[in-house]
Amino acid sequence: MRMNRALAGCAITGPLKNSVPDFDAIASSLLYQTTALGMKTEAHEDCSGNGALSFEFRTPHTTPVVCEVTPWDDISGQASVTENVMQAACGLMSVHGRADGKSRPLGLNYVSTLTAALALQGGVAASIGQLRGLSVSNSTVSMASAALLSVGQYIAGATASESPETPETLFPDPISRSACLPFVSLDGVIFELETLDAGPWQKFWAEIGISSAGAGKGWKAFLLRYAKAISPLPAELPGAISRLTYHRISQICARTGIAICPIRSIDDRAQDDDSRHVWRQGPWEFLFESNRSGRGSSRATGDLPLSGLTVVESCRRIQGPLAGHLLSLLGAEVIRIEPPGGDPLRGMPPMAEGCSARFDALNRYKAVREIDIKSSAGQAEIKELAEHADVFLHNWAPGKAVLLNLDHEALTAINPSLVYAYAGGWATDSAAHVSSSSMPGTDFMAQAYSGVAKKIAEASGIRGSLFTVLDVLGGVVAAQGITIALLNRCMNNVGAKVTSSLMSSATLLCADDFRNIYNLPSPGSKTSTSETSTSLISTIYVTKQGKIAVECPDFKTSLRLSEALDAAIEVEEEGFPHSLSDLFLSRTADEWARIFEQAQIPAAVVVEDLSDLQTIAYLQPNLSPGPYTKVNSPWRFK
Amino acid sequence: MPITVSIPTILRPLTNNQKRIEIDGFNVLEAIEQMEQQYPGVKEKLITGGEARRFINIYVNDDDIRFSNGLSTRLNDGDSLTILPAVAGGGG
Numbered sequence: 129m130r131m132n133r134a135l136a137g138c139a140i141t142g143p144l145k146n147s148v149p150d151f152d153a154i155a156s157s158l159l160y161q162t163t164a165l166g167m168k169t170e171a172h173e174d175c176s177g178n179g180a181l182s183f184e185f186r187t188p189h190t191t192p193v194v195c196e197v198t199p200w201d202d203i204s205g206q207a208s209v210t211e212n213v214m215q216a217a218c219g220l221m222s223v224h225g226r227a228d229g230k231s232r233p234l235g236l237n238y239v240s241t242l243t244a245a246l247a248l249q250g251g252v253a254a255s256i257g258q259l260r261g262l263s264v265s266n267s268t269v270s271m272a273s274a275a276l277l278s279v280g281q282y283i284a285g286a287t288a289s290e291s292p293e294t295p296e297t298l299f300p301d302p303i304s305r306s307a308c309l310p311f312v313s314l315d316g317v318i319f320e321l322e323t324l325d326a327g328p329w330q331k332f333w334a335e336i337g338i339s340s341a342g343a344g345k346g347w348k349a350f351l352l353r354y355a356k357a358i359s360p361l362p363a364e365l366p367g368a369i370s371r372l373t374y375h376r377i378s379q380i381c382a383r384t385g386i387a388i389c390p391i392r393s394i395d396d397r398a399q400d401d402d403s404r405h406v407w408r409q410g411p412w413e414f415l416f417e418s419n420r421s422g423r424g425s426s427r428a429t430g431d432l433p434l435s436g437l438t439v440v441e442s443c444r445r446i447q448g449p450l451a452g453h454l455l456s457l458l459g460a461e462v463i464r465i466e467p468p469g470g471d472p473l474r475g476m477p478p479m480a481e482g483c484s485a486r487f488d489a490l491n492r493y494k495a496v497r498e499i500d501i502k503s504s505a506g507q508a509e510i511k512e513l514a515e516h517a518d519v520f521l522h523n524w525a526p527g528k529a530v531l532l533n534l535d536h537e538a539l540t541a542i543n544p545s546l547v548y549a550y551a552g553g554w555a556t557d558s559a560a561h562v563s564s565s566s567m568p569g570t571d572f573m574a575q576a577y578s579g580v581a582k583k584i585a586e587a588s589g590i591r592g593s594l595f596t597v598l599d600v601l602g603g604v605v606a607a608q609g610i611t612i613a614l615l616n617r618c619m620n621n622v623g624a625k626v627t628s629s630l631m632s633s634a635t636l637l638c639a640d641d642f643r644n645i646y647n648l649p650s651p652g653s654k655t656s657t658s659e660t661s662t663s664l665i666s667t668i669y670v671t672k673q674g675k676i677a678v679e680c681p682d683f684k685t686s687l688r689l690s691e692a693l694d695a696a697i698e699v700e701e702e703g704f705p706h707s708l709s710d711l712f713l714s715r716t717a718d719e720w721a722r723i724f725e726q727a728q729i730p731a732a733v734v735v736e737d738l739s740d741l742q743t744i745a746y747l748q749p750n751l752s753p754g755p756y757t758k759v760n761s762p763w764r765f766k
Numbered sequence: 767m768p769i770t771v772s773i774p775t776i777l778r779p780l781t782n783n784q785k786r787i788e789i790d791g792f793n794v795l796e797a798i799e800q801m802e803q804q805y806p807g808v809k810e811k812l813i814t815g816g817e818a819r820r821f822i823n824i825y826v827n828d829d830d831i832r833f834s835n836g837l838s839t840r841l842n843d844g845d846s847l848t849i850l851p852a853v854a855g856g857g858g
Contacts, residue, residue, distance in 0.1 A: 325820065326830065326832040326833070327832075330832065330833055340833045340834060341829060341833060341834070343833055344829050344830040344832070344833025344834070345828075345829070347830055347832075347833065348823075348825075348828075348830055351823075469811060470776065472776070472819075472821040472822065472851035473821075473851055474775075474776055474851075475774040475775050475776030475777075475850075475851045476850070476851045477774075477850070479775050482775050482778075483775070484775075484851075
């Protein structure tokens with residue numbers, strides 16, 4: 129039974145249409161998600177005045193769960209925050225800006241979208257906890273916890289005990305910063321190239337006239353994108369590309385086996401056949417079993433809502449492993465299937481106590497079973513695991529599950545109550561867009577195709593982001609979809625298939641843009657939040673020591689900023705934000721942050737070295753020291 | 767002067783936990799064969815079907831061997847051989 133209204137019968141109550149401005153984008157994303165899930169929305173005025181967004185999540189079978197969204201987990205953090213301030217304070221601006229050596233905002237409501245997804249998942253998980261015998265009535269998520277989660281791998285790399293990545297090691301050559309991706313053709317088309325193998329890469333550059341040695345250096349740089357958000361390509365590569373038309377480059381790609389995708393706009397994406405359907409459906413597709421299975425809600429075996437549930441995960445790279453990691457943070461026992469000899473990424477530097485810090489950041493709580501999934505013995509072993517599991521999660525390439533006889537049909541035949549989850553690149557349903565599904569479903573291809581890359585480029589003044597924007601959001605969305613299917617199973621005793629993808633996550637991230645393009649009414653938020661910032665001032669200033677991100681959402685805040693800086697120029701004058709630059713040089717970023725806190729001006733020191741995060745007092749509840757700095761669970765239940 | 771090989775953590779159980787070893791070899795394959803003699807099991811981790819495994823990158827000095835002569839890439843005294851797992855991201 130295909131039914132995307134997975135939470136029909138459930139309701140959400142809160143100030144979602146009249147939230148305080150800091151939480152507008154979160155409220156908007158919550159409304160979009162809950163509407164897609166078929167939930168009833170009851171909006172009321174915000175009377176709390178406590179600087180948090182609080183809503184109730186209700187099901188017909190549980191007592192209401194109070195879900196709170198706060199800026200920070202520590203009350204000593206800046207009281208007034210914005211999306212950009214949070215990106216500055218938690219290191220996102222630094223990661224996004226690495227490719228060209230300058231911290232800058234993403235230009236998307238990224239932290240807000242992540243926070244909304246995690247907050248809703250907290251309510252869903254707490255309700256599962258109640259149905260499994262726990263007395264959980266409150267779930268709290270902070271924007272800071274969501275932001276830090278998104279850069280958890282990069283923090284691990286920056287704080288690893290062996291050869292941590294520092295700004296100096298990430299930017300060894302200032303000249304290479306200019307040669308950043310994506311590529312630009314002679315006729316001005318901006319595009320991404322993708323291959324996961326060195327062979328096609330080598331052939332492609334050979335046809336363009338680049339020496340094998342040059343292509344080799346480029347390959348090394350190309351591989352750094354996913355791990356380090358940089359790609360210091362030798363200048364001769366983009367130089368050679370820039371002498372060819374896009375059509376000619378496409379022909380060479382076709383011959384050599386490289387995937388190519390132009391950077392499209394969200395308008396382009398909105399015209400795709402499947403686009404409106406994906407937007408209406410939300411980032412998950414649910415297929416519920418029609419027969420009741422008899423395995424509804426087992427008793428929780430610990431304090432966390434999913435404790436005692438088993439997840440079998442066969443995923444590589446980022447999106448799928450992050451989904452499994454989030455389920456483990458909710459208490460599930462996650463069994464990770466790795467190839468014989470272990471996942472090679474365990475050895476990816478920098479290391480911490482014998483394991484890649486970056487790998488451990490996503491997999492540290494999982495049990496590992498080494499299985500050769502290509503062998504019939506291995507497939508039998510996986511079936512045996514799936515028979516007793518609650519969730520099976522994979523991110524294999526399209527079609528591989530059927531080939532391995534480990535598809536939804538095969539596994540639900542032996543375990544009808546199973547939640548079978550697929551966290552893919554493109555396919556949110558079987559009618560996936562043909563031209564996109566033939567390309568590798570990697571983050572940067574999905575960013576290019578979905579319109580996200582172009583939106584980032586337009587907002588941040590560079591060509592795109594090498595931060596794994598969609599891998600991280602896709603992992604959160606996959607875990608959220610699985611948790612929703614588990615709640616449905618607790619209530620209705622039915623198993624499910626859940627499909628999510630990088631592309632569907634891109635639609636979630638830009639949901640307001642699609643609504644505007646389709647000219648559909650907003651379900652409630654008072655303003656459209658498709659723009660990250662409509663503020664009078666949203667700027668990064670260089671200070672005597674360090675940089676500070678400042679945001680003035682309205683005229684009154686701008687006046688307070690003018691007073692705090694003792695500025696001679698009037699707020700109304702053109703060029704006011706720019707004219708303040710020199711004034712910031714009289715104090716350090718830390719000093720300004722304290723002054724602006726007093727003046728209630730949203731601001732934060734821009735964290736440029738991720739290893740500094742562990743020294744910031746108000747982020748301590750979110751981080752755990754050790755062989756590398758770990759980002760803690762974003763959820764607090766009570 | 768022999769070749770210096772940087773051993774990734776994942777292979778160190780096979781090399782008595784040594785981070786670096788010194789080995790002789792005319793080319794990369796010969797160096798790996800030499801390593802196999804001293805530290806059995808290493809070759810199987812690095813090579814399959816006569817080629818370097820897909821998810822393993824082998825560099826001579828700073829150059830990926832796939833972009834010179836693969837396992838036949840010539841080694842000179844004093845060269846460094848670095849073995850690293852490949853990195854990739856994405857979903858599907």
